[in-house]
Amino acid sequence: MSWLHMMIFFPFIFAAFVPFLYKQFNPRIHTGWFVLFVPLCIFLYLSTFIHGISKGSTTLATIPWLPSLDINFTAYIDGLSLIFGLLIAGIGTLVILYSIYYMSKHHEELHSFYVYLLLFMGAMLGLVFSDNIFVLYVFWEITSVSSFLLIAYWYEREKSRYGAQKSMLITIFGGLAMLAGFIMLSMMTDTYSIREMLNNVDVIASHSLFIPAMILILIGAFTKSAQFPFSIWLPDAMEAPTPISAYLHSATMVKAGIYLVARFTPIFGGSAEWFWLVSGIGILTLLYGSFNAVKQTDLKALLAYSTISQLGLIMSLLGLGSASLYYGYGDESSMYAVAILAAIFHLVNHSTFKGCLFMVVGIIDHETGTRDIRRLGGLMHLMPISFTLTIIGSFAMAGIPPFNGFLSKEMFFTAVLNASNMNVFNMQSFGMLIPIIAWIASTFTFVYCMILVFKTFRGKNKLEKRAKNIHEAPIGMLVSPIILGSLVILIFFYPNIVSHYLLKPALLAILPMFAETELLDIKISAWHGWNAELFMTIGVIVFGTLLYITLRKWYRLYHFYPQAITLNNLYNLGLEKMESFSQSITKRYMTQFTRDYLVYIFTFIIFIIGGAIWLFDGISFEPSNDAPVNIYEGSLVVAMVISALTVLFSKSRLTSIVAVGALGFLVSFFFVLFRAPDLALTQLVVETVTTALFLLCFYHLPQLKKEMSRVRFKATNAFVSIGVGVIITIVALSANGNRLFESISDFYENSYEIAGAKNIVNAILVDFRGIDTMLEIVVLSIAGLGVYTLIKLRLSGRDKNEGAE
Incomplete structure (x- = not known):
């Protein structure tokens, strides 16, 4: 320097x-x-x-x-x-x-x-x-x-x-x-x-x-x-x-x-x-x-x-x-x-x-x-x-x-x-x-x-x-x-x-x-x-x-200028109008309903990604590069669709939880077909644990009211969900047909020579993306400490209340 x-x-x-x-x-x-x-x-x-x-x-x-x-x-x-x-x-x-x-x-x-x-x-x-x-x-x-x-x-x-x-x-x-x-x-x-x-x-x-x-x-x-x-x-x-x-x-x-x-x-x-x-x-x-x-x-x-x-x-x-x-x-x-x-x-x-x-x-x-x-x-x-x-x-x-x-x-x-x-x-x-x-x-x-x-x-x-x-x-x-x-x-x-x-x-x-x-x-x-x-x-x-x-004689001329159109007043008025306009916009989407937030997010995804693909002519399918689809793979897809629809239209929480678990287990079969046994095992473990946790929480949830148990069809929901699915599918298929570079999988196939690991997935998580994995563990640890602290505070508060009684 x-x-x-x-x-x-x-x-x-x-x-x-x-x-x-x-x-x-x-x-x-x-x-x-x-x-x-x-x-x-x-x-x-x-x-x-x-x-x-x-x-x-x-x-x-x-x-x-x-x-x-x-x-x-x-x-x-x-x-x-x-x-x-x-x-x-x-x-x-x-x-x-x-x-x-x-x-x-x-x-x-x-x-x-x-x-x-x-x-x-x-x-x-x-x-x-x-x-x-x-x-x-x-x-x-x-x-x-x-x-x-x-x-x-x-x-x-x-x-x-x-x-x-x-x-x-x-x-x-x-x-x-x-x-x-x-x-x-x-x-x-x-x-x-x-x-x-x-x-x-x-x-x-x-x-x-x-x-x-x-x-x-x-x-x-x-x-x-x-x-x-x-x-x-x-x-x-x-x-x-x-x-x-x-x-x-x-x-x-x-x-x-x-x-x-x-x-x-x-x-x-x-x-x-x-x-x-x-x-x-x-x-x-x-x-x-x-x-x-x-x-x-x-x-x-x-x-x-x-x-x-x-x-x-x-x-x-x-x-x-x-x-x-x-x-x-x-x-x-x-x-x-x-x-x-x-x-x-x-x-x-x-x-x-x-x-x-x-x-x-x-x-x-x-x-x-x-x-x-x-x-x-x-x-x-x-x-x-x-x-x-x-x-x-x-x-x-x-x-x-x-x-x-x-x-x-x-x-x-x-x-x-x-x-x-x-x-x-x-x-x-x-x-x-x-x-x-x-x-x-x-x-x-x-x-x-x-x-x-x-x-x-x-x-x-x-x-x-x-x-x-x-x-x-x-x-x-x-x-x-x-x-x-x-x-x-x-x-x-x-x-x-x-x-x-x-x-x-x-x-x-x-x-x-x-x-x-x-x-x-x-x-x-x-x-x-x-x-x-x-x-x-x-x-x-x-x-x-x-x-x-003669300042006193002509100084009063300054008072004839209307203060309403001074630059400072115009600036203040502009800030007030922008603030009121932003508040009105904010009130439209800050409704405190998760469904509304998801609608806004997914709608923007549809218009931004879909618009970009349409404007830049990004839709390009190359079926010749795709692997053949066997009947049992198609059967798994149909079963996954049925499980997803069951979650949407089920009138019972227990049925919905079982359907979500079934969907996760079906995904694990795909990992088996694609010769990724470690991922399949991980998926099975995760789905088993999450399904068990859902069932444990099920006991503490309030009973569904009749009006809540009815599934109402909403055109907005259908449009957004179908639109997102179509856009993501088009992006996936277009990406496969527009490969600008050689696949990175060839690099990871040498994981044993590069990192000394016989398992590619483990090598990616521990060696190639070790910092990411470490930070994810830190986040999970902080979240766990937060949950533990909240439980301790709740228990200590309950003990104090019982002691006061």
Whole structure:
């Protein structure tokens, strides 16, 4: 196993030791100090790849997993996976450091918290470094399960359980859709490797499954990255502890869908469908998130909708940039490729300023006991460091200099203006809508950023009774947001260092055709002259300020929207309808009657097996391969049929028991005819014992009533029984006439040479299928112990009752 694989498995391995560390050292030492070592080591290890990746090198390591299916765990590091890996490990380190001071070691189950967190971290690392699509899918679903556990960490709260369930249902649904898309991709390319699929882009584009595979994969990406209309799970996920929100919903989990779209852009990009779906859904999500963030009164809810908005911005940039693959190499292609660079840049910027803001909101909640904006205000003098960090994060998100968000926001405006000026995919006049929607959404972004800063820290203190107890957070809790806030400013002044070592290698991983072009020489700077992008920014600030000042006058517009048709209500209504429908279906077959259960089971057997045989023309009889049927064999069959019918139509239990025993004894005669004396002897013994047991039980059974003793003919029973018999007979005869392989009996005939057993049946049971036989004996032993225990309990209960009397 390579060091690269060890890095991915390290969080999983360490998670197994967390409960022991918690038991031994808590509360003397906070468990987080031990866990902090994991992401820090991973970050330092990944940092060693930065220089080589910036020079164009890549790293590949493979370990076998299911070699018979050609599924191996191939870990691959290039510019794109490296930048995600650094974010996962770097933000993870700061979040764990923050959680040490945020999560109480006396009142929280820290072992569960950190186990879930490490599982999620390892899953995210495996996701971004996997080259095999099915290994990627496994880690993808682990992120969904571990995030479910993290969101439901405070499981005693109903809202936590509800948010966890919603995120699980939506993201798992998307994951299953993505799996179907991956299967289609593997069918088109005959490979499971993403790198090898890049060499078959022409084959994929011309295949009939191109559009279905693309849509299914995008559904997986959109659900994970909270794109419209799947974005409803993210606000409810804010019920998780703030460190979880800062990690999952700003830097990692929600970025998994972004990674998926970026990774598959070289495969699907360049098509009109990919361009319109990714950029269109992204722009719509950007507007939806920013518009809804303004009306939120909970700080974390505001940040949740702002995250939705910012994810839509990044997604739209990836969609706009995919048009560069349509043009190939050229000036037009380079203009669109700038959008990809902007997407990666804003991905990094968003992780820094949003992680900082989540941590500050957690500090506010921790110190004041509330996140309700209506109850906050006047905290600027009480919490000056938190106020400063909020300004840095909020102004960066609003796209105001001198913060890194301004640079990537300007590049976003450049990308949407390029798209409107160029008639790509018959965009024509509709292209003007893109910069217009982008500008409107940016204006609302500015408004909710101002709300976050000034409604929280300025104005009258509404917590006057607690004002004396409110103070700045301890330095340990402030270290992580201070580091992130410092990065926000440093990236603004030194963006080209980040661009050279991280952004451009990631760009080449998405668009390798630009390896030798002038695009890699682009310098990111804050001043480009008095251009359209700058005027759009000035307009955002001016109109955004006016909207913020007049917020009370137009805020009531939100109340005019009918709540009955909101996405959340539609989701809840859908769950209720599905639950009621499933209950009605369940009541139809859960009748508590064995007869009804058997009817359903056997009916499905008839339709599924019979339908498959009919559709695939599987009926094929070859009488020439059959042995001749003698008269005494036919006589035995007739006698067996008579015995079976006697069981069905007998009005006496004693007669039915005798008929069942007779049927078993007749079967033993067949074993004698087929020269299997051991089986015949076993059958005789079993039938003798079971018949004796039936007769013993017969004595304790209640007497049959007259109406029960009558046998009523039911057409359903006749249809099902005859149908099953016909289907099984056809299957048996067709199997004999469709032998695809040599009979395995030849192998077992050598049982003496292979296993040293002269009896074939004994050799099969003891040697060839020894484990099966052992497990069957274990099951019987457990059942016997259960029966013995029940008898003992019944007898002891009876003795107690007699003693009481």
